[in-house]
Amino acid sequence: MELVLALGIGVFTASGVWLILRPRTFQLVLGLCLMSYAVNLFIYAMGRLRVDAPPLVGSEAVADAAIYTDPLPQALVLTAIVISFAMTALLLVVLIAARGLTGTDHVDGEDEE
Amino acid sequence: MNGWAGHLIVVPILLPLIASAIMLLLDERQRRAKNAISLVTHVALLGVAVTLMVQTVQLGFSGNSATRVYLIGDWAAPYGIVLVADWLSSLMLLLASILGLASFIYAVARWDRAGPRFQVLHLLQMMGLNGAFLTGDLFNLFVFFEILLAASYGLMLHGSGTKRVTIGMHYVAINVATSLLFLIGVGLIYGIAGTLNMADLATIILGTRGTELTLLQSGFAVLGLAFLIKAGMWPVGFWLPKTYAAAVPPAAALFSILSKVGIYALLRVYLLLFTSEVGWPANFGGEWLLYGGIATLIYGTLGVLAARTLSRVAGYCVIISSGTLLGTIGASDGAVLGGALFYLVSSTLGIGAFYLLLELVERRETESSVRTIVEPVFEDEYTGARPEENADEVRIVIPATIAILGGGFMFCALLLSGLPPLSGFIAKFAIIHGLLNLEPTIAPAIGLLVALMIISGMATLVATTRAGIDLLWTPSDRPPPPLRLAEAVPVGLLLLVCLGLMVFAGPTMRYMERTGVSLQDRQGYINAVLGADRRTTEPRTALP
Numbered sequence: 001m002e003l004v005l006a007l008g009i010g011v012f013t014a015s016g017v018w019l020i021l022r023p024r025t026f027q028l029v030l031g032l033c034l035m036s037y038a039v040n041l042f043i044y045a046m047g048r049l050r051v052d053a054p055p056l057v058g059s060e061a062v063a064d065a066a067i068y069t070d071p072l073p074q075a076l077v078l079t080a081i082v083i084s085f086a087m088t089a090l091l092l093v094v095l096i097a098a099r100g101l102t103g104t105d106h107v108d109g110e111d112e113e
Numbered sequence: 114m115n116g117w118a119g120h121l122i123v124v125p126i127l128l129p130l131i132a133s134a135i136m137l138l139l140d141e142r143q144r145r146a147k148n149a150i151s152l153v154t155h156v157a158l159l160g161v162a163v164t165l166m167v168q169t170v171q172l173g174f175s176g177n178s179a180t181r182v183y184l185i186g187d188w189a190a191p192y193g194i195v196l197v198a199d200w201l202s203s204l205m206l207l208l209a210s211i212l213g214l215a216s217f218i219y220a221v222a223r224w225d226r227a228g229p230r231f232q233v234l235h236l237l238q239m240m241g242l243n244g245a246f247l248t249g250d251l252f253n254l255f256v257f258f259e260i261l262l263a264a265s266y267g268l269m270l271h272g273s274g275t276k277r278v279t280i281g282m283h284y285v286a287i288n289v290a291t292s293l294l295f296l297i298g299v300g301l302i303y304g305i306a307g308t309l310n311m312a313d314l315a316t317i318i319l320g321t322r323g324t325e326l327t328l329l330q331s332g333f334a335v336l337g338l339a340f341l342i343k344a345g346m347w348p349v350g351f352w353l354p355k356t357y358a359a360a361v362p363p364a365a366a367l368f369s370i371l372s373k374v375g376i377y378a379l380l381r382v383y384l385l386l387f388t389s390e391v392g393w394p395a396n397f398g399g400e401w402l403l404y405g406g407i408a409t410l411i412y413g414t415l416g417v418l419a420a421r422t423l424s425r426v427a428g429y430c431v432i433i434s435s436g437t438l439l440g441t442i443g444a445s446d447g448a449v450l451g452g453a454l455f456y457l458v459s460s461t462l463g464i465g466a467f468y469l470l471l472e473l474v475e476r477r478e479t480e481s482s483v484r485t486i487v488e489p490v491f492e493d494e495y496t497g498a499r500p501e502e503n504a505d506e507v508r509i510v511i512p513a514t515i516a517i518l519g520g521g522f523m524f525c526a527l528l529l530s531g532l533p534p535l536s537g538f539i540a541k542f543a544i545i546h547g548l549l550n551l552e553p554t555i556a557p558a559i560g561l562l563v564a565l566m567i568i569s570g571m572a573t574l575v576a577t578t579r580a581g582i583d584l585l586w587t588p589s590d591r592p593p594p595p596l597r598l599a600e601a602v603p604v605g606l607l608l609l610v611c612l613g614l615m616v617f618a619g620p621t622m623r624y625m626e627r628t629g630v631s632l633q634d635r636q637g638y639i640n641a642v643l644g645a646d647r648r649t650t651e652p653r654t655a656l657p
Contacts, residue, residue, distance in 0.1 A: 042300050046304030076299075076303070087263070101278050109275065
């Protein structure tokens with residue numbers, strides 16, 4: 001499972017980096033999205049991968065930390081997801097405004113001939 | 114620290130949040146109400162910042178620890194969220210609130226009408242800044258960075274137009290990517306240390322060894338890269354001058370503290386966490402900062418000489434200021450902090466005033482193009498040029514407007530280039546004096562840094578003088594545009610503070626030196642944060 005996750009994060013990051021180096025604005029947005037997925041998975045993985053381990057202590061509270069997974073990275077990821085979601089929305093608005101003002105979807109606002 | 118006074122630390126974050134939330138309920142046409150709310154909030158923020166600083170000074174000079182901790186929700190330190198007000202935080206809070214007030218008053222004159230919700234974004238930016246200066250853990254630092262960035266995207270795009278939107282898009286994209294780097298760094302650090310509270314981290318990393326240490330250091334390196342992109346260090350700072358030049362002047366003035374947030378974060382993390390006790394290389398990152406600072410200074414000096422517009426000159430002044438600070442921090446491992454902090458305050462205020470002023474100066478050239486966006490909102494308001502009968506008089510005597518603008522411009526130029534007798538000179542002198550006294554023999558890199566600091570000052574002087582002759586001495590057919598009180602007051606306020614820094618250089622320098630000492634006192638910070646008393650002492654009872 002670790003291998004799959006690591007490969008997934010790697011592929012997301014690599015594709016994201018390639019995309020944000022492209023000249024079109026939509027590619028830029030997609031690239032940043034993919035990179036933020038990779039980063040979210042990465043933070044999640046930093047809490048170590050556990051299967052069948054709840055992050056919250058139930059009502060029959062047993063004071064045994066070993067059966068619970070670390071809840072903090074999950075909370076961090078939630079915050080990070082919300083923030084990157086908002087930023088992507090904003091970037092899309094700016095992208096459309098730039099498209100309308102410059103008439104091209106090149107990131108510099110002008111197409112090189 | 115009992116009763117309501119204990120909650121003072123959280124006010125700089127809550128107050129702008131509440132005020133901006135209230136303003137969202139108001140219609141765009143209720144400008145006067147919005148401005149009134151905004152003004153009251155800014156003045157209150159300034160008052161709180163001054164109070165916090167006075168408390169710091171009183172506590173600090175009476176021998177106690179000046180580091181005050183506020184536990185949000187009254188959770189004990191490493192588990193809950195902490196806000197920390199110490200010497201450095203109080204200083205940065207005061208700096209931010211002075212700059213915020215000045216740029217807000219300036220915007221009231223006309224720029225807030227260039228687009229919707231200027232006041233709301235402006236206050237949210239203040240909230241993000243204050244939060245970043247107060248927070249005691251890395252993840253909340255990220256959150257407050259995002260708040261101030263989100264607001265700065267809005268301010269950057271304020272006024273719209275093709276140029277602002279295209280450059281704004283670059284700015285947003287670069288900062289979103291930077292935030293991802295920030296998160297990777299934070300994730301790595303959490304994965305190894307299991308905590309993000311800075312005081313807790315400082316104790317936990319003492320025990321890391323081997324591969325864990327390598328991973329932790331990689332985490333800090335990635336985090337540091339994110340801070341350096343914000344601060345505008347050479348290979349990662351190309352976005353800065355053109356972004357700041359495209360923003361509207363009041364936003365650009367407020368942005369001049371944005372790059373200093375990167376420096377603040379660097380100072381905080383670097384001095385608290387990187388220590389030779391752990392068996393880390395004593396200067397982990399120090400050489401990067403030193404050589405990066407030198408490269409940044411070279412880039413800024415060349416840029417300031419090559420810049421063709423004043424707003425570009427100001428942008429490269431930001432770069433020079435960052436380079437000087439990074440180089441000084443890197444060269445001395447924090448030993449010359451007093452001078453560096455003095456320089457930070459003086460250059461931030463100087464650049465802020467310069468951004469506000471240069472628009473007034475350049476307005477003569479671009480008046481016709483700017484006027485299209487300014488429409489009178491109130492009946493008694495007159496935005497056109499002064500009546501023609503003044504025109505003859507203008508050619509005979511120096512008009513008062515030009516005299517004021519010219520005087521302010523000269524003041525800024527002297528301040529930025531670091532010539533005596535203004536505070537820029539005192540700051541640079543303190544830095545250079547400190548750097549030269551570090552060791553009996555001067556290392557070549559430090560010699561280069563000092564030389565570049567002096568050369569960059571000269572380059573700034575050349576660039577501003579050239580622009581000043583072009584803009585202020587060239588006779589113009591048109592009478593100078595009227596200077597409004599609301600535009601002259603904030604520039605005057607900022608320059609007055611700089612003048613105050615010069616007149617009261619002694620006490621100010623003592624404060625800065627003391628701040629430097631407190632930053633070196635790692636154990637003091639750790640004890641204050643981890644040993645903070647909870648407000649309630651009775652144990653929490655479990656829910657039924």
